[in-house]
Every structure is written in C-alpha cells, then in structure tokens.
Amino acid sequence: NQHYRKISAMLEDFGVRVALLTGSTKTMERREIYKELADGSINVVIGTHALIQEQVAFKKLGLVIIDEQHRFGVVQRLALINKGDRPDILAMTATPIPRSLALTVYGDTALSEIRHLPAGRKPIKSYWKTSSQLDEVYSLMRQQLAEGFQIYAVTPLISESET
DSSP states (O other): HHHHHHHHHHGGGGOOOEOOOOSSHHHHHHHHHHHHHHHOOOOOEESSSSSTTTTOOOSOOEEEEEEEEESOOHHHHHHHHHHSSSSSEEEEOOOOHHHHHHHHHSSSSSOOOOOOOOTOOOOOOOOOGGGHHHHHHHHHHHHHTTOOOOOOOOOOOOOOOOO
C-alpha cells in the first residue's frame, strides 16, 4: 500500500495507470485488474504474492522490481519473472541471503549498494555464523528478546518440505 500510494502520486501527472493487487483485493476489482494487465491498460502494478498467481498475465512485462526479495522463494521469483519475455529485474533487500550473494559472484547478477541510511535510521547488524556457533547465536537472541527487540533469522531452504 505504501509503495502504491507513493508511486501513484509520482506518476499521475504523466498519465501512467498504476494498480494495486494484493490478496485482499476484492474479487470484482481483481478481475478488472487481471483484464487490464493482460490488455496493457495498466502500465504499473504494485502487489504482493498475488502477482504470481496463474490468472495474472501481462501484455508485455518489461521490468520486475522485487522489494524485500528474501520474502520470495526461488520458485516464486521465477514464476513472476517468467510472466515476461526476459524482463529486467531489480531485486532489493536489506538482508543479503546466501543465494543472492552467490549469484553476484557466479551468476549474471550485478550488485548495487545504497551506502547511506535514511535520516534517523539506525544501522542494522548482520552476522554470519556456522552451526558450531549456535549456542552463541541462541544466547544473543535471548538477550535481544529480553531487551524487547525483534529477531529476524535467514536460513537457506534446500528443498520444499512439509516442515
């Protein structure tokens, strides 16, 4: 919603049609968005995982921007990207996941960094630990939780499973 409001406001003077598609989009509105994405009436769509649904088809998908790309699995990112004919891709994250880092070294992914935090934002500390350091990790997690902070852990998923 935040991205939709901001981008809509930026593009309205240029006659660019922007839509928002999320899981909570009402059925009638959702159907209209599907139709207008397929016929090209909508130029920009902002959305959640609702964009990777089978019913979503683009007339000519040229650019995919994935914010917080660590929230999308590999298969989900491919499902979205495959809705176009080799669209340009910008995947953004403040959490460097192992696969993304590997793609910058071994794949065809270029890395860009924003080196300055927004005003008032405190720096985020990221750590990489091995399984032999789990006790240290759990201790730090308990300490942070006791101080009222939240914890976000990134771990690789090798294959899908029930667990």
